[in-house]
Amino acid sequence: MGDKRKQLHLNLFLMSTGHHEASWRHPNSAPERAVDVNYYVKLARTAERGKLDSLFLADSYGLPPTIKYKVLQGLEPFTLLSALAMATERIGLIGTASTTYNEPFHVARKFASLDLISGGRAGWNIVTSTGNTTAFNFRDEELPDHSDRYRRAEEFLQVVKSLWDSWEDEALVIDKQSGIYADPDKIKPISHKGDYYAVRGPLNLPRTPQGHPLLVQAGASETGKEFAAMAAEAVFTAQNNIEGGRRFYSDLKSRLAKYGRTPEEACILPGFCPIIGDTEAEAREKEQALHELTQIDYGLYRLSNLFGINLAGYPLDGPLPYADLPQTEQINSQKGRHQMFIEMARTEGLTIRQLMMRTASSRGHFSLAGTPVQIADAMERWFAEGAADGFNLMPPYLPDGLDDFVDKVVPELQNRGLFREEYTGGTLREHYGRPLPSRALLSAQLKA
Amino acid sequence: MGDKRKQLHLNLFLMSTGHHEASWRHPNSAPERAVDVNYYVKLARTAERGKLDSLFLADSYGLPPTIKYKVLQGLEPFTLLSALAMATERIGLIGTASTTYNEPFHVARKFASLDLISGGRAGWNIVTSTGNTTAFNFRDEELPDHSDRYRRAEEFLQVVKSLWDSWEDEALVIDKQSGIYADPDKIKPISHKGDYYAVRGPLNLPRTPQGHPLLVQAGASETGKEFAAMAAEAVFTAQNNIEGGRRFYSDLKSRLAKYGRTPEEACILPGFCPIIGDTEAEAREKEQALHELTQIDYGLYRLSNLFGINLAGYPLDGPLPYADLPQTEQINSQKGRHQMFIEMARTEGLTIRQLMMRTASSRGHFSLAGTPVQIADAMERWFAEGAADGFNLMPPYLPDGLDDFVDKVVPELQNRGLFREEYTGGTLREHYGRPLPSRALLSAQLKA
Known part of the structure; x- marks a missing residue:
């Protein structure tokens, strides 16, 4: 290796x-x-x-x-x-x-x-x-709520893995002489019946590389x-x-x-x-050039969407309206990102515009x-x-x-x-x- | 052209x-x-x-x-x-x-x-x-019944076509100077709500070639x-x-x-x-060689599946058991094929084995x-x-x-x-x- x-x-x-x-x-x-x-x-x-x-x-x-x-x-x-x-x-x-x-x-x-x-x-x-x-x-x-989506994901993944495992490595026989193409004993249904999915299987492809x-x-x-x-x-x-x-x-x-x-x-x-x-x-110039191309309307949408509140009504060069922001527990997706942005703005004392620029290069x-x-x-x-x-x-x-x-x-x-x-x-x-x-x-x- | x-x-x-x-x-x-x-x-x-x-x-x-x-x-x-x-x-x-x-x-x-x-x-x-x-x-x-599947297909196709039409040809503006990437007036939701599907759209790809x-x-x-x-x-x-x-x-x-x-x-x-x-x-020899490789077990399965009856119990060199076959109206898929095979066997007076061979090359x-x-x-x-x-x-x-x-x-x-x-x-x-x-x-x- x-x-x-x-x-x-x-x-x-x-x-x-x-x-x-x-x-x-x-x-x-x-x-x-x-x-x-x-x-x-x-x-x-x-x-x-x-x-x-x-x-x-x-x-x-x-x-x-x-x-x-x-x-x-x-x-x-x-x-x-x-x-x-x-x-x-x-x-x-x-x-x-x-x-x-x-x-x-x-x-x-x-x-x-x-x-x-x-x-x-x-x-x-x-x-x-x-x-x-x-x-x-x-x-x-x-969108289903966060915990429902993850319960579904867990079952979904289990089904997918079982399907990938439904063919044994040696299932393909391919014997032209006897006419046996595959060994059916090495290809098994998964017979999954769970809370969200019912999938009998097996997969219609052999085990992959x-x-x-x-x-x-x-x-x-x-x-x-x-x-x-x-x-x-x-x-x-x-x-x-x-x-x-x-x-x-x-x-x-x-x-x-x-x-x-x-x-x-x-x-x-x-x-x-x-x-x-x-x-x-030169690197800083490149960064600055990108920042200058950044559009406020887009940035406001992006942050508003993440925070679950329309930021257009707040002064761009003022702080985030912390008191008005929904709590991380109340939002249904991108919870980790939500928390990180609030923490970043608080710790560094960023205005809305500064947070927008700080996160424009890579969210x-x-x-x-x-x-x-x-x-x-x-x-x-x-x-x-x-x-x-x-x-x-x-x-x-x-x-x-x-x-x-x-x-x-x-x-x-x-x-x-x-x-x-x-x-x-x-x-x-x-x-x-x-x-x-x-x-x-x-x-x-x-x-x- | x-x-x-x-x-x-x-x-x-x-x-x-x-x-x-x-x-x-x-x-x-x-x-x-x-x-x-x-x-x-x-x-x-x-x-x-x-x-x-x-x-x-x-x-x-x-x-x-x-x-x-x-x-x-x-x-x-x-x-x-x-x-x-x-x-x-x-x-x-x-x-x-x-x-x-x-x-x-x-x-x-x-x-x-x-x-x-x-x-x-x-x-x-x-x-x-x-x-x-x-x-x-x-x-x-x-499997849903035949007519239900086709009603679903009709609505499904309508939704797909509407999604393909959801972007006008000229929707992409791509003006780096003004910062306008696309004209949102030329990209429309389809807002479909039908018997089987609810799809708001638009598609997330532009109109294709x-x-x-x-x-x-x-x-x-x-x-x-x-x-x-x-x-x-x-x-x-x-x-x-x-x-x-x-x-x-x-x-x-x-x-x-x-x-x-x-x-x-x-x-x-x-x-x-x-x-x-x-x-x-030479062509006939090639055909014959393929016929000789044909497997009865497979052919019986294929015909049994099509006719909706297990043919294994009937003499291979006898006629199809016409009286025992379900009618085309009673079966749920491949209705056209079902009808054709019965007609072929009747018209040409084929045995089960002959029908199997006649249809082995291309169903x-x-x-x-x-x-x-x-x-x-x-x-x-x-x-x-x-x-x-x-x-x-x-x-x-x-x-x-x-x-x-x-x-x-x-x-x-x-x-x-x-x-x-x-x-x-x-x-x-x-x-x-x-x-x-x-x-x-x-x-x-x-x-x-």
């Missing part, structure tokens, strides 16, 4: 023109290509040139009401990832699918198919959906963190600074034992938005403008000081922000021995150092 | 090792590659070399209980077609999605994404699902034919002989006027399984063993005599059956002026001579 020394894991969070909300207005960005597959192919190949573990597509099932001011997020994940599988060879491909607005059979099957198509590079970012913009595209009912695509999750609420501790093999998290990162890291790692898991079994990847310049001054994720060495220093510090096992890389604008990272920061990390120089495995699980799930593992051991 | 003379339309019905139920046992077939994307890439490129209009993937959401004896159908359609879009340039890509076990928002979006990824080559084969093997993978309930992916359907019951007449732009049909083909053709074409459509607006493509030899004797579709000239003669006759606008090509085994067709039959059809020598359009709609749907058409006219 190559280098045994612990190294960073890096995932590219791929989103149309980049993560700064004004990225589409940047002179070098290409918002007209937000639904052009060849644009994503080029980015994916750059990430693969940088030996990144994986790329990841977020997703939601509705059009944000801010479409006037902000670029589309991109294409549909299953179709896009499958296309990218054909245009890349090694990089992992993580797609988002909601457990609230999908059928487990379809999700199990599409990820299995993607895992087969990509030769074992599929990963599933499990979300429970947020907001009624999505909800009203599926039924005439608001990874057995189970890598499981990824990003919940930040108490329930979300418990879910991650139980199920996730990679955890994305939004942390504004290293102290927050350390708190989250030790909090989440400490929850794993309860589920019979060791700390190594969940890899924690805080979001990171690096604004890279050859000098610090509250850790953001840093600096030279490649400064960027690598920060990453090394988070890694060394127990705040991260790697990062969910969120370039502020594309393609430049990714090119700079791959060409300037990756070599710096490699020089420090913090990041791979070549891929050592072929599957996403191998990139993250995660074994195949037990059934496949057992069979691999028997073969060895 | 190139050649104005009426020509055949040809679709490749792509299914793992081919359409003969014993194809996987053929010495040249590769059943171990049934879930290998590169296998399908090669076949798709062969079809494209033959200038075929499109390729098509059937689908079902369950594992047939006959997996012991018959190869898997293949990968999941959206992921596979998206991969094939990257490996081909011109051929249309038609995927099956059920209106009974999907959400219209997801289906509209995935086809829109595929249409964007493929540059306007997506088509949707609309099915309502058959059988409880599928049903029990989604809920603890049997084709506006609407091509609509395909294959219902053979009365309700199915009405649905096709209302909605389908290409109609697949299973017809055992030219008389049946003519009846179906004039029947379906005559139903179009009721929906304000001309006969040209629905292209009728009977399934066709050509077994091609350089001599007639009752027109099948012919002959030389390339004989194959082309038959196709020309169906075309000239009002039984077909083209064919849904079902090679008995792959890759040979497709190679033979492309290398030997296509040139013969081209020599007769019956088939294109080069693609003249870039989209699936152009291949089938179907205009863009009105909103896109209007805008194209304004631009011209």
Whole structure:
């Protein structure tokens, strides 16, 4: 398995023109290509040139009401990832699918198919959906409440895993002579009947290269963190600074034992938005240029939506109206983000406008403008000081922000021995150092 | 638009090792590659070399209980077609999605994404699902009855079309200077609330190259034919002989006027399984070799399933037990196929074993063993005599059956002026001579 020394894991969070909300207005960005597959192919190949573990597509099932001011997020994940599988060879491909607005059979099957198509590079970012913009595209009912969504997610995941396990490794016989194609004793129904789902199975695809695509999750609420501790093999998290990162890291790692898991079994990847310049001054200029493209109307909408209160009536250069804000317990989604933004504004004494700018580059994720060495220093510090096992890389604008990272920061990390120089495995699980799930593992051991 | 003379339309019905139920046992077939994307890439490129209009993937959401004896159908359609879009340039890509076990928002979006990824080559084969093997993978309930499924399909299709129409062509502004990305007045909710679905919209993708992916359907019951007449732009049909083909053709074409459509607006493509030899004797030998690989257990299951009665207790070399068979009206799916098989057995006086063999190559579709000239003669006759606008090509085994067709039959059809020598359009709609749907058409006219 190559280098045994612990190294960073890096995932590219791929989103149309980049993560700064004004990225589409940047002179070098290409918002007209937000639904052009060849644009994503080029980015994916750059990430693969940088030996990144994986790329990841977020997703939601509705059009944000801010479409006037902000670029589309991109294409549909299953179709896009499958296309990218054909245009890349090694990089992992993580797609988002909601457990609230999908059928487990379809999700199990599409990820299995993607895992087969990509030769074992599929990963599933499990979300429970947020907001009624999505909800009203599926039924005439608001988003189910937070705890209901997570109960549903737990059962959904159980069904999906059972479907992935419904074929034994040796089920395919394929004996032309005798006419036996498969051994039906090695392909079993799952006969699931739970509170939310009834799924008989088995899946109509054989066991895939990874057995189970890598499981990824990003919940930040108490329930979300418990879910991650139980199920996730990679955890994305939004942390504004290293102290927050350390708190989250030790909090989440400490929850794993309860589920019979060791700390190594969940890899924690805080979001990171690096604004890279050859000098610090150049990096700051880049950051400033993006801030100047930021639109107040969009920022107000974004913050109002998060806080559950219309901020348009409050002075932009005054503080958040703390007394008027709903409590975190009262809101139904993005609870972790809600809490973090209030804490950030309070601690740093930010006005509404300042909070808007501070969070414009990456919605509250850790953001840093600096030279490649400064960027690598920060990453090394988070890694060394127990705040991260790697990062969910969120370039502020594309393609430049990714090119700079791959060409300037990756070599710096490699020089420090913090990041791979070549891929050592072929599957996403191998990139993250995660074994195949037990059934496949057992069979691999028997073969060895 | 190139050649104005009426020509055949040809679709490749792509299914793992081919359409003969014993194809996987053929010495040249590769059943171990049934879930290998590169296998399908090669076949798709062969079809494209033959200038075929499109390729098509059937689908079902369950594992047939006959997996012991018959190869898997293949990968999941959206992921596979998206991969094939990257490996081909011109051929249309038609995927099956059920209106009974999907959400219209997801289906509209995935086809829109595929249409964007493929540059306007997506088509949707609309099915309502058959059988409880599928049903029990989604809920603890049997398949809804036939008429309920079609009522649901009608509403589902209306929702999907409205979502595809929810963005006007000119909705994207993308003005970096002013910060206006899209014109919200040109992106409208659909606010659908019907008997089965509530979908607010709009879609979260802009209008695609084709506006609407091509609509395909294959219902053979009365309700199915009405649905096709209302909605389908290409109609697949299973017809055992030219008389049946003519009846179906004039029947379906005559139903179009009721929906304000001309006969040209629905292209009728009977399934066709050509077994091609350089001599007639060679073709017959190939057919015989496949028949000898056919397994009685599988054939009995297939016919029992269709007829709704266990045939295992009846003498194989005796007639169908007509008196014991449920009537077509009593069965819930594949009504057209049911009727056709009974008629075929009665008219030709077939035993159970003979019916099994007669339908093993293509499940009752027109099948012919002959030389390339004989194959082309038959196709020309169906075309000239009002039984077909083209064919849904079902090679008995792959890759040979497709190679033979492309290398030997296509040139013969081209020599007769019956088939294109080069693609003249870039989209699936152009291949089938179907205009863009009105909103896109209007805008194209304004631009011209």
